[in-house]
Amino acid sequence: MQKPNSYRSGPDEAGRFGAYGGRFAAETLMPLILDLERAYRAAQADPGFQSEFEDYLQHYAGRPSPLYFAERLTAHFGGAKIYFKRDELNHTGSHKINNCLGQILLARRMGKTRIIAETGAGQHGVAAATVSALFGLPCVVYMGEVDVERQQPNVFRMKLLGSEVVPVGSGSRTLKDALNEALRDWVTNVEDTFYIIGTVAGPHPYPELVRDFQSVIGREAREQIIQAEGRLPDTLVACIGGGSNAMGLFHPFLDDEGIEIYGVEAAGHGIDTGQHAASITGGRPGVLHGNKTYLLQDDDGQITEAHSISAGLDYPGIGPEHAWLSDMGRVNYVSATDAEALAAFQLCSRLEGIIPALEPAHALAHVAKIAPYLPTEHIIVMNMCGRGDKDIFTVAKALGIEI
Amino acid sequence: MKGGTARIDARFAKLRAEGRAGLVTYVMSGDPDLATSASILAGLPAAGADVIELGMAFTDPMADGPSIQVAGLRALKAGISLKGTLAMARRFRQNDQETPVILMGYYNPIHAFGVEPFLAAAGEAGVDGLIIVDLPPEEDDELCLPALRAGLSFIRLATPTTDDGRLPAVLANTSGFVYYVSYTGITGAGSADAEAVGAAVARIRRHSDLPVAVGFGIRTPARAAAIAAAADAVVVGTAFTDAVRDSLDDDGRAGPGTVEAVLALVRSLADGVRGAARGSAS
Structure with a gap:
């Protein structure tokens, strides 16, 4: 191509x-x-x-959202500097x-x-x-x-x-x-x-x-990271269901080719179990809900059920621009399982005092996989696109705790 | 007789010669099971169906109401696939060379099958046309133009929201007939005023010489007769998926009366259509 x-x-x-x-x-x-x-x-x-x-x-949603240096998580992983774009602080608790x-x-x-x-x-x-x-x-x-x-x-x-x-x-x-x-x-x-x-x-x-309405995320992040570090980041990470928070962060950076970009799909119980919501990793192109894109489907073109612990990622498709960016090789689409997201959810709560939504916990799970192996001057910006208050019952149940 | 558009044209020419409107029956392929569905299909022409729309089941039928949604899920559970639907059409065609068969559904199963292999298989099975709900003229390159090249009709839906500015685009690559959706909504939900339908049919005829079939919300012989007075054909669907549903036993299986329940309804609707006073029919 x-x-x-x-x-x-x-x-x-x-x-x-x-x-x-x-x-x-x-x-x-x-x-x-x-x-x-x-x-x-x-x-x-x-x-x-x-x-x-x-x-x-500005006056209703509370933008700009902060770009926050997650110092304790950075120290915990011992590698790249991790920044959160704090879109969970918006009014209503997400992007x-x-x-x-x-x-x-x-x-x-x-x-x-x-x-x-x-x-x-x-x-x-x-x-x-x-x-x-x-x-x-x-x-x-x-x-x-x-x-x-x-x-x-x-x-x-x-x-x-x-x-x-x-x-x-x-x-x-x-x-x-x-x-x-x-x-x-x-x-x-x-x-x-x-x-x-x-x-x-x-x-x-x-x-x-x-995408245009969400791109305020990436435009702010660009200005904020330059203010904080004097340069653009090396890596961007965001979770993907349909992909609006990810597209909002990624889009203003797409032409900065030195920046590595990761979209993290929900691997559910694992891609090989078939119980996941990873349309790009585990699906193929088709047509649903008005657009052609990667879909989870069987050989007959029937849409199969997605699975993720995160309701926001539990969708058998993905935005068409992501499908194209994947084919072009500009964005890397990876995945994180329910278990990995749960671990990241708890880690972030304890180390940063931020209870993330289960959706960005998938993004953090990928950060956890790459940050330890990157040099300390490497900068990662991750979109913390939602807060986890809504998920505490789901998480408690997954951890076997009664509340 | 030649298949494809030619078979549809021949059928509407015959209806014109008989001076009456036609009855277009939509049944879901594979509902409630493959054998029962094949029996229903085989019995449709003798019961009075002039054109058959064979529904291709899909998990996510965005424009359909609950009755057709559930019919599709019953068919999928019974093991229907697009390949199975093509086999169903082929068996029907072995015993009937004259009744047009139109496949109706959504694009994704065809996309998964592959457009060219699908068109070849559909032509070989004796399918004459396609109605694909989620392929508007803006997406004609996907399937419409290849289907026309393969000799199949691509029958377009026109709706109350399709204004005069848009009608020419909608009708441009349409052949066989035009399917006028008589109200804005999902299948099986409402019912349109016969007078409004008459005006809409007249509007379409100003743009096209093709026969106009009217559907959505027609379930009784009286309604069918009223619409038949204004249109070239009347399309009925949800009434049949309802009849199948109502005939099932407690385990959701076809009862002894399932086939007859559907065919009896076809007969009564055909009586309504054939008894209609014809006004301005072309």
Whole structure:
């Protein structure tokens, strides 16, 4: 494959990143998707939109999030310097608020009066419920029954924020089924409804606009690391479910070719067990939820169930731009198991006083694998994309502790 | 007789000659099991089906309501695959050279099969056309254009949201007939006003000479008759997956009446369609 002049110029007019992406949507939705693209282009060209977005990021979400030198973990591993981009300190406790603020401002510009969203771990659902409350719009969040069960605190949070949470009992009853159900709602309520997709997936232009709204993470990290160290980092690490926090961190650095980039997928019980959520490591290209990308599927093209201890990574696909970056060899896609993430979760809590979400605990598990073998002047920036309060019940259960 | 688009065209020419609208029946391939499904399929033409849509099961049918979702899962559990569906079509074709068979479903199983091998196998099995819900004209290079080159029809869905500006793009590479989805929503959910359907059909006819079949929300002979008065064909699907579901025993297996339950419903809907007063039919 030919190396592009820039890794940051995609997607093309058809919404493709190489062979991936596109608009694989039902005809009922196509006029809406094209409308959304027009509205997004107009918003991009409007300085007023950008300044309104930045104003909410600063005064409502609490940006910029700090870039923090994790000194004790660095000493513990005895190698590379480890920095956390502290997106878990955002309002609502994860990076998801960045994207939700961007999308709801777009929804308002388009005159939409009803919000729908899908959620896995509940972090995106909470963020969507939060911005809906902020702007006084009714919001319906679709969530798989399995996830409703394992993320009770977030379910209650969404209800407190005034949203309706609809448990989805079809299929594997997790994130992919929540997405199906949200699409079914959208196809039914085309006139008034805006669908806030939570990750860099779905039909074009969603992968692009979610990436753009999340790229504030990488832009800040760039400035902050130069301020702290006087130079760019050597390595970036982020966890990947659909891949929005990772794309947000990676994108502003993609053309700095000296920087090694790692996306960490969820290996569940292990890639060879078949019970995992690692679409790139253990899947192959296909079409689902509006885009062509790597998917977990059987020989007949039926989507197989993903597994991860982390509800936010428990998805059988990945954003199409990641699929392309993997094929191009620009980003390395690796994986961490449930057990490795659990160990990292505990280590980070004890050594840094930061209880990470199970999702970035996967990223930290990979940092744990590479940091000890890197020189002490090597700089790693890892996206701490969510806080772990929501996960304490899952972790307690995994550790055999009753609370 | 030639297959593919030619077989579909011949069927609509025959309907025009008879001065009536057609009945298009959607059944899920492999539901509730492969043998029962094959019997249903074989019985459809005699029961009054003019065109058959054979559903290709998929784990994640984003545009379908609960009845067709569950029918697909029953079929997958019973062991259906895309290869199995093609075999089902081939067996049907051995005994019926005239009834068009259209495969309907989602793109991923075809993508996994491989587009060219799939088109070759579909043509060889006597399949005449494809309706792929998640392939809009924006993605015509994927399957639509290769299918047309292979002599198969690619039947497009037009919906209430497809405005006049977009209709030409939707109709550009369509052949066989146009499938008008009569309301915005998932299969089996609502029901459209016959007058609105008439206006929509007239709108499509301003852009195309192709026959217009209308579906979504039609489940009774009376509704079928009302829509048949305005369209070239009436599509029914969820009513049949409901009939299969209602005929199953407590263990979810086909009962003695499963095949007849579906075929009896086809007969009553065909009566409704054939008894319809025809207005402005082309």
